[in-house]
Amino acid sequence: MSSTFGTLLRVTTFGESHCKGVGAILDGVPSRLPLSESDIQPQLDRRRPGQSRLTTDRQEADQVTILSGVENGLTLGTPIGLFVANKDQIPGDYQTMQDIPRPSHADYTYQMKYGIRASSGGGRSSARETIGRVAAGAIAEKFLHELFGIDIVAWVSAVGQIESSAIDAETLTRDTVDHFSVRCPHEETAGRMEKLILQLKEEGDSIGGVVSCVCRNAPVGLGEPVFDKLEAKLAQAMMSIPATKGFEIGSGFSGTRMKGSIHNDPFAQAGDGLMPSQNNSGGTLGGISSGASILFRVAFKPPATIKLPQETVDFTGAPAVLEAKGRHDPCVVPRAVPIVESMAALVLGDLVLRQKMRG
Amino acid sequence: MSSTFGTLLRVTTFGESHCKGVGAILDGVPSRLPLSESDIQPQLDRRRPGQSRLTTDRQEADQVTILSGVENGLTLGTPIGLFVANKDQIPGDYQTMQDIPRPSHADYTYQMKYGIRASSGGGRSSARETIGRVAAGAIAEKFLHELFGIDIVAWVSAVGQIESSAIDAETLTRDTVDHFSVRCPHEETAGRMEKLILQLKEEGDSIGGVVSCVCRNAPVGLGEPVFDKLEAKLAQAMMSIPATKGFEIGSGFSGTRMKGSIHNDPFAQAGDGLMPSQNNSGGTLGGISSGASILFRVAFKPPATIKLPQETVDFTGAPAVLEAKGRHDPCVVPRAVPIVESMAALVLGDLVLRQKMRG
């Protein structure tokens, strides 16, 4: 296990889906920042199951408590403990899966690596593990916004084969994103996505999707070459989220098909500095933020736990048919939006502190 | 700067393109491993410029010296110092670029972050920085192969819009890959790719591409959830290579368009364990290696330094036209092949050591 992330802003998460609870310790937050649970709860509410028909029917309030690091509404500069109790458990849902490792799920590898695994729900590979990240990320976002004016907004840009047409990442707000249950801020596309998800839920199947994210107003200079380049840490952060299969920044894979003369972003004067006049680079040059918006996309596979019967083998190697019980998301991307935002905030929060010591 | 990577197997690189030389310290290599410069040099030779008409005409021998950590042909378990002297420098090539930051290059961000930058060549953002990685990676590869039987092979799977048809990753060898200058192991495709690259070189333009990579025979259990998942560390490693814009594992972005019932990899019996019977997951489940081949792809943008005139501004913001001089690669992917292999080896080497301490 390696449950700690960051150099100066350091998050450590803990908790399985079915123990006392889940949470995180966030160390390195600047002191004297106004902070209360109400700064954190909204992102947890956007992440929790049961928000809409598109997600699992499991209901969890996911109420956060600040355990430490804050007094009289101000941060002390000391580690902030965050805790969310576990509640709505139906262990029986997982009994079939005790003997049969779910295809494309971590049941098998956890059992092989640790010789044991949580009796239900996926343990640390469960989406529930991300609660600690989201709570910690909400705090990082708060100081990024208040101290540096940085804004982070993610949205669903694809569900299955349905891709949203162009979104103006420079002006997009979370309110606009949340106007649609599927969190794709384009009405017609959102409608088609929602229909597809509901249909697959009905069928007991699942579908993948893409979350896009923009970080605006990041100052020039964030990112520590060569191994902690901004895009490298973002990639690690995003690929550590359950169910992710890909990451791209700026032009990404489509940039591989372009000529340099087209792909290159010429500079233009902007204020008393320069600014790229287009943004194929996605806001970073040589691993360092350029002042342009940081733009990246994260690929999520279809959830592995589906109700449709699957022909596979059990842990002994004997043929078996798995029909997963329980309540699972047919598509993770709507709920992944705040998770992506939070991991981006944890990366930027750390890099901002690492940069601030200069000059 | 953050020039160190890894937890138990730790590489630290140093060197600009135009100082005394470049190199790396690799700490944590198991003791009593037979090792000499001749184990390292071949990968450096595959990385060096001037190998074929497809790459820059710059000639660098890039001869490695082992400075420490080896005695009588055996590793001592102590840090291995690796050094490659710099030679073929033509500083004059870079004079124009002193005043005009190259579009989509790190000139601007290095200057802004550090208030200074190497007078030529890109400094630490130069491809030359990867020499230390390749030398260290060659050592990691050697112990991965000798102690665990792990094989790593990368190849060029796309140049611009030309994509290779399916390659059998289970049997591919480096010899086959190196049979073609462009390192795409498919004759007809390789021919078209080479033609395209030569044409762009002629035009003073550049083009992007994709490097694919397979790691075979990795044992089950590598990867440290939640933040050091196998795919998360691979993503960080790959996105720390200059000019990368994207990373995907297994089905990657194409997996986002699939249903779970299709995407899921059912298990089958294999020896005295299980094995996924298809490999959309790309060899990892829940961030832990499953025993299946680890398969990933890395997107490289077109090189930023091109001879074609570019309309941009200089550091003062005044309009300027940049016509880069010097000798630059029209396409980096052929030379990126050993870099991708080396970074994969450094990731697996670290995770193998972190796993070995268990049970």
Added chain:
Amino acid sequence: MSSTFGTLLRVTTFGESHCKGVGAILDGVPSRLPLSESDIQPQLDRRRPGQSRLTTDRQEADQVTILSGVENGLTLGTPIGLFVANKDQIPGDYQTMQDIPRPSHADYTYQMKYGIRASSGGGRSSARETIGRVAAGAIAEKFLHELFGIDIVAWVSAVGQIESSAIDAETLTRDTVDHFSVRCPHEETAGRMEKLILQLKEEGDSIGGVVSCVCRNAPVGLGEPVFDKLEAKLAQAMMSIPATKGFEIGSGFSGTRMKGSIHNDPFAQAGDGLMPSQNNSGGTLGGISSGASILFRVAFKPPATIKLPQETVDFTGAPAVLEAKGRHDPCVVPRAVPIVESMAALVLGDLVLRQKMRG
């Protein structure tokens, strides 16, 4: 703040003396270890205030809850969350000290570093912060003992000018140590120490002391030269405990007065290996455990918070007389015994895991 310690076994502590509670996350514990709160509580009980007349009268039950990482009495290999709620708070005790920084206390430096500090009790500089360490250390001790047979016993070897005569560290048990309130396992000396402490408590003054510690049965090979030598990590661990002023291993400062011909520990045959025939080295050679018992000593200053009036200045620089209220320990060493043991266990636990990956 830097609240995380360790490379493979990693503890992260959180909590002030007067927030919701204190605790720790311990990541990297081997899986399938039997574990319950009853394995942890005894060391917390040895640490808690109010155990005897020698300590503060403050009563705190310090009951630990395992939040995560354990199911059906076995560790899962996932991070173990540990929590102890805060209770017996009398904030009024600290009001005087709001304006006057206590001499030789962290009030001043916390205020200067963070621009804010916990309104009472010392916040993270409070002895209460060590609860998380002790809880985590108890788990480390358990696996060190069960998997490797390692034993750790600390005791009070000096209070003020009263030093215990020689203790046989090879056979000493915690029961023997705990037979005396002052935790010096020598009856006559313990009596004098207790009398001194009670006298100083009566006078409103305080006194320093020394805790000695032995770690028995550690295998040869623990310690990672050059910066994570066994004695270097022990020194960091011990000097991170509040109120410590010194650390020595083996002959320590007295060894500086010896000739090499006397100080050197000749080897003797032992089983199928060697063993030093005396132990001036304190169980480590070149930063690596030698198989001999690891022996070290930690200096604790007299507690800074005393009832006697002290002439000092307030935060504005104006002369002031401080008479601390509240209930404070006249001497920390009796309660420091389990803290020293726990930090030793966290160091050895980490080094055991880092070594296990070899050979």
Added chain:
Amino acid sequence: MSSTFGTLLRVTTFGESHCKGVGAILDGVPSRLPLSESDIQPQLDRRRPGQSRLTTDRQEADQVTILSGVENGLTLGTPIGLFVANKDQIPGDYQTMQDIPRPSHADYTYQMKYGIRASSGGGRSSARETIGRVAAGAIAEKFLHELFGIDIVAWVSAVGQIESSAIDAETLTRDTVDHFSVRCPHEETAGRMEKLILQLKEEGDSIGGVVSCVCRNAPVGLGEPVFDKLEAKLAQAMMSIPATKGFEIGSGFSGTRMKGSIHNDPFAQAGDGLMPSQNNSGGTLGGISSGASILFRVAFKPPATIKLPQETVDFTGAPAVLEAKGRHDPCVVPRAVPIVESMAALVLGDLVLRQKMRG
């Protein structure tokens, strides 16, 4: 092996006593600092053998080369490579010691941990390993002095039973220290120390000693509680130096014998802040620098390699008499002075950068 130290200012050392050379990579040095080899060489000259009759007769020029990170006399903010070639090797000196592990030396533990060891000289446990630290520390010292006005001076305060009378640490300079070969800045004491060392050299024996160190003008606020407290990182740094057995800060072990009412350092007004009016605390409160001088002492044991015959056993356990050949120091403390200074500079350099990122 763990050859890297520091969080933002990170040193990685490499090299054995008998390979191509030794050195270090120092990453995180602020950019635009004037730097050349002549800033580094003086401390290496103070560390090298053969300086006076008090040290080994081995002659090594230990000339440093900067490999990277500097251009036109200014640092680039990139990793600084430092290299010193090995020269004066007489491998024959070490042949006896191949079969007989030196008592109180790392021969045995290296062999057991790694299953191999450098054929001569102690490999990474050799004093020669400290060259990289001294070179890197000289750079850290330079920016601590130029950017923050911090001064570091160490001196020999004891050799065997000879202790220097009080030294005024507030005004002591390196010139004064270097006025005496033994580096004890007190004429009469220095004379006696030198006589003792020469006598033991004559006898083929060795003797221990103590190095004291002061860091002046460190700003308030350095140190990262709880595990990276200033004294905790200093302790790790010092106890990682070969032959160290103890560390104490401020009153150290003598403070354990004092009452709080005497030990406590009252505050006084100083400029627009406060300052402790005495310094039993040694410049740190709660792990954070207080503005007072940082004062600490390091215990060095007598060198293990002596010419006097020692009755011990060989690697097979058979009785053997060891008479070490070669040229060894009879007392390490005079040459340890720049090593202690350098490690102090590396600790402060890192903590200064970690603190600078705050408000």
